[in-house]
Structures are given as structure tokens and as C-alpha cells.
Amino acid sequence: MRRSFGQQTLLGLMALGAVTGAALAGGQDMMAVAAPASTPLKATAALRDPAGQVLGTATFEEQGMGMRVTVRVSGLTPGQHGMHVHEYGRCTPGIDPATNTVVPFGGAGPHFDPGKSHNHDDPQAGNKYGHGGDLPMLTVGADGTGTASFTTQKSSLTGMNGVLNRTLVIHARPDDYKSDPAGMSGPRERCGVITRDSYSARDYPLPGPQDFPEGVAYDARRGLLFTGSAANGTIYAINASTGAVSKFNEGGGQGRASSLGLKVDAQSRVWSAGGATGKVSVFSPDGFPLAILDTPKSPNKFINDLAFGPDGSAYVTDSFRPVIFRVSPDLKLSAWLNLGGTPIKYGPGINLNGIVATPDGRALLAMQLNTGELWRIDLRTRAVRKVMGGLVNGDGLLLDGRTLYVARNKDQVVSKVSLNADYTAGTLVAEEPVTGLRFPATLTAIGGDLVVTQSQLDKLQGGTPETPFKLTRFRKF
Structure with a gap:
């Protein structure tokens, strides 16, 4: 499954047609925004x-x-x-x-x-x-x-x-x-x-030589960060104060060969999106598997991220299949929204990716990586409308009131978007490279700070990643 994840991820990224370089004094090969x-x-x-x-x-x-x-x-x-x-x-x-x-x-x-x-x-x-x-x-x-x-x-x-x-x-x-x-x-x-110059950030190094951290979540009640390996599915718990790292759950068990998007619910349970395995895993606060939920069989499944709605249900994106799944509070998985008849059009590469619920409990916001489009999905009517474009390579999302932070993986920045009152329109207001990011995939918040994964997924199937792998913490901007 590891090979499947890597190949599919790289194919998706290659399909984006992103900027590959620039020429000195002769202009760029392709102009970035x-x-x-x-x-x-x-x-x-x-x-x-x-x-x-x-x-x-x-x-x-x-x-x-x-x-x-x-x-x-x-x-x-x-x-x-x-x-x-x-x-x-x-x-x-x-x-x-x-x-x-x-x-x-x-x-x-x-x-x-x-x-x-x-x-x-x-x-x-x-x-x-x-x-x-x-x-x-x-x-x-x-x-x-x-x-x-x-x-x-x-x-x-x-x-x-x-x-x-x-x-x-x-x-x-x-x-x-x-x-x-x-x-x-x-x-x-x-x-x-x-x-x-004049910028500070804190790193949380990880112990494994092949960690490739993709997802990150924070449990404020326990002061713990969680991050999962895209390469082998291992999930780590990190003390946010001391930086001490322990294995929360070893990868590979029950077919869980990859861990992408992570979330912590109100019960301190840890949820993991399983990428090409097609699984959603739920763990007790001490790392015991409570449920391994399998989506329907398909040669092109890619469970990427999840977000909790106001009733405690989890809404799950699939980057290759045009559907949003829902896991009910009693841990039953079903297809919630077929995107085939909506304005969201799936194409080559990674489609819907990061997802968050709006604070008013009325909608979901979902990022389409290959097009750079941000979408609003009404939780009551299931109506879909475009919020904005221009966020190509947008990966994980963090919503802080009406401020949306977007991890832009290949662009190696975190973008800040200002949203209007009903989350139907947004404006890109800032981009932050921190102290040097390496394919940032997802992010979470600790008080007034952000924590982003430096996933290096571009090195998963070729190239030598810089170790140790790490998460980076910095002030909100």
C-alpha cells in the first residue's frame, strides 16, 4: 500500500502543472502567482x-x-x-x-x-x-x-x-x-x-528516518500534538511543551499503511484518514483502535482529510472519488454527498483535500488541490458554491473564526485568507514561508500559534529527505 500511496500522490502532483523553475535575467519558465x-x-x-x-x-x-x-x-x-x-x-x-x-x-x-x-x-x-x-x-x-x-x-x-x-x-x-x-x-x-532575519519558530523533530509527517492535530486538554506518517501509518504523540515524542500507534496494523489527515474529537479520540487504504481509523485516547472503517472497494480510493460537524459527525474527503463520506457519532460510515452533480469537477491529480467546518455549524469548507479552488458545502441543503480560486497546491486547512490558513505544499508557504461573514467569499491577504518549509501538508493551532507539518512528500518516491523530519510551530500572522 505504501507504493500505491506514493505513486498516486506523485501522479496527482505531476498533473498540477505547477511552476518548475525560473531563469536568471531571462524570466521564469512559468510565472507563479x-x-x-x-x-x-x-x-x-x-x-x-x-x-x-x-x-x-x-x-x-x-x-x-x-x-x-x-x-x-x-x-x-x-x-x-x-x-x-x-x-x-x-x-x-x-x-x-x-x-x-x-x-x-x-x-x-x-x-x-x-x-x-x-x-x-x-x-x-x-x-x-x-x-x-x-x-x-x-x-x-x-x-x-x-x-x-x-x-x-x-x-x-x-x-x-x-x-x-x-x-x-x-x-x-x-x-x-x-x-x-x-x-x-x-x-x-x-x-x-x-x-x-528577525523571525523565530520552534521545531518538533521526529525520531523515524521515514516518517513523512502528513497530518497534525492538537488535543488541548492533554497538551498533546499528534502527527501521522504518510509512508507507514505510524502515529506519534508529542508533548507540545517539552517536545517529547512517543509512539501513539504503530503503523501497519489492520491494513493501516498510511496516515494522512488527523483530527481529535471532544472525547480525545484520534481520527486518521488512511489515504490509498481507503480507511478511516478511530483510536481511544491511549491509542487503542476503536474502529477501522472501510470505504467501498475501488481501484482509485484516496481518503485524505476529515472534519467534525456540529452533531459530532465526521465528514471525509476522497481525493480520487467525487464523494464526501460521513461517519455518524455511532461510527457508521456512509456516502453523504455525491459530487457528480455539483460545481466541483474532479480531474487528474489530487482533488478535494483539506476540509473544515465553519464555526456557525452551517457549512463545510473544502480545498481542491489541483485547481486551487475553495468550496463551501451547506450542511443542511448540501448545496455547493465556489468561495474563491488561486490557491493551487492548497492542502490542509485551519479555520480560526473568519481567518482561513492554507498549507500550500509545493509552494512551501502557509497562506492566510480572510473570509466574509457567511463564508461564501474570501481574499488572500498574506503568505508565510516561516523559516523555510519543506512541502507543508496540514496545520493545527495551539493558542496563538500555528503548527505545520514539513511532510517532504515530494521525496516519498524519489530523492533524499532531510532528516530529522519535523513539525514547526510559529506565531499566527
Whole structure:
């Protein structure tokens, strides 16, 4: 079932036609929707030598869909030096795959490659042709001081090309801009983690090497966060104060090979949407399975998320079948709404995904990931109407009064939407990359804070995820 989930998820994401990259000075391969106007983001990287001494600084400032980069560093050999953004936010020793030896700053991983080009190229190449981390070279003078200042649209501080919490690495030799994997630029001599200025967030690391956390829920009565693995179905309980992690329920039992959307009800029971397994699981507060509810047999089932209505019933989305299921308070599952005759039109990829109930108890709001459309579904009449569009890659939802937060997975931001009084229209008012998000899938609230999963589902069937997997907590915006 794990393979089925991964394949279906990747097929859905590939069908979105989302932005894959941008070209330096030559425009983007596809233009993404610009974020609402706000103060430009800024970030800094303290550049260290292999001994840990800070010998330079790089600054990054958001400019439109790209960013302005300024670098100043000392103690290098005169001449030109290759310079790249690398995938991981670590300036630690690590394995160089080319030589299978431990090298300084190997923990930074390979070049940042948001377009999945698997190709080193020059800074003018669009991201579908070359690494998004391919940058102009650094020129070092006779005194060993190197400076560079340039604007790039290959990467940015937010969105799918975002470099926050990645690394800037300076190499020993010039870059030939053609040889894989790093243009023959030699050893890594300086490294700095790209850290957002004047912003704080707290991470909750997870213990497993293959956790891929998709869903998250909070039990305020017990002060516990719950998150589930898309890869193996394991559900963790996390003390929100201390960060201590324990296994709430081991994955794999009773055919539960995946855990996606999670919710905690008024009885502190934990509900899990089972993805391609087609199951909805309900657990007691101590992790004992109370019910494993199976939806009708189908080759294309994908139970994604759930929300509680005013009577305690759970309403469940299926991303491949145009139907919303309902689980009654006595834990009986039925098909509640056939979407075939409604304005919601299912297409290739992931369709209905995140779902929430409005505080007035009158409606559900559901996100359609592949179209970016937000829908309102009346709980009494079952009438469906479009609230707004423009939220492509919208995944999990959190409704706080008339403010809706949307985890935009591939766009690597949390979006804030202001809704009108009857939840029939909305306006996108802000987008937040936090300190660098990796495919955020769902979110929950703890008082005045939000907690988002960094699921890395784009790495589930290919690529190397950055570990430890984690949830990230930050202030509401």
C-alpha cells in the first residue's frame, strides 16, 4: 500500500502543472502567482571555514519573484570560486557521493534542484534545465577578500524555489558551468545556513528516518500534538511543551499503511484518514483502535482529510472519488454527498483535500488541490458554491473564526485568507514561508500559534529527505 500511496500522490502532483523553475535575467519558465504585498523578506548566512570560524557574510533580500544576493568573504585564494545553494540546512561534515569519503560541509548535500533537472548548468539556465542553486562565481582579490552582488530569479526566499534554511557553499576552484555535479569547482571551503532575519519558530523533530509527517492535530486538554506518517501509518504523540515524542500507534496494523489527515474529537479520540487504504481509523485516547472503517472497494480510493460537524459527525474527503463520506457519532460510515452533480469537477491529480467546518455549524469548507479552488458545502441543503480560486497546491486547512490558513505544499508557504461573514467569499491577504518549509501538508493551532507539518512528500518516491523530519510551530500572522 505504501507504493500505491506514493505513486498516486506523485501522479496527482505531476498533473498540477505547477511552476518548475525560473531563469536568471531571462524570466521564469512559468510565472507563479505573486504573494500579496508585504515587507520584503531578508535572510543572512554567516560563512564559516571548516574549523567553524566565521570569515564572511551573505545577505539575501526578496525582490519580486527572485532575490538580491550580496556576499563578502575573506581568507580565500585569489581568483574565481564556484558558489552554489545546496539542498540541506547543515554545514556539517558529510559523505561526498563522488568519492564516498567524508568531506567538510558534506552535510549540506547536493545542489538545490527545485526543477528536478539533475543537471549542473550556468546561472542563466531555467530551473528545468539546471540546478536552481547554480549561482555566479565569487571573485577573490589579491588580499584574499571575495565579493559578489547579483540578482537571481532561479531561487527566492519564498515559494517552491525558496532557499530559506538551505546553505550557501563556496568552493575552492572556478565553476565550468557544465560538469556534473558541481562544475569541477573542487572542495567546499565556506558554508553558511541561510537564516531568515528577525523571525523565530520552534521545531518538533521526529525520531523515524521515514516518517513523512502528513497530518497534525492538537488535543488541548492533554497538551498533546499528534502527527501521522504518510509512508507507514505510524502515529506519534508529542508533548507540545517539552517536545517529547512517543509512539501513539504503530503503523501497519489492520491494513493501516498510511496516515494522512488527523483530527481529535471532544472525547480525545484520534481520527486518521488512511489515504490509498481507503480507511478511516478511530483510536481511544491511549491509542487503542476503536474502529477501522472501510470505504467501498475501488481501484482509485484516496481518503485524505476529515472534519467534525456540529452533531459530532465526521465528514471525509476522497481525493480520487467525487464523494464526501460521513461517519455518524455511532461510527457508521456512509456516502453523504455525491459530487457528480455539483460545481466541483474532479480531474487528474489530487482533488478535494483539506476540509473544515465553519464555526456557525452551517457549512463545510473544502480545498481542491489541483485547481486551487475553495468550496463551501451547506450542511443542511448540501448545496455547493465556489468561495474563491488561486490557491493551487492548497492542502490542509485551519479555520480560526473568519481567518482561513492554507498549507500550500509545493509552494512551501502557509497562506492566510480572510473570509466574509457567511463564508461564501474570501481574499488572500498574506503568505508565510516561516523559516523555510519543506512541502507543508496540514496545520493545527495551539493558542496563538500555528503548527505545520514539513511532510517532504515530494521525496516519498524519489530523492533524499532531510532528516530529522519535523513539525514547526510559529506565531499566527
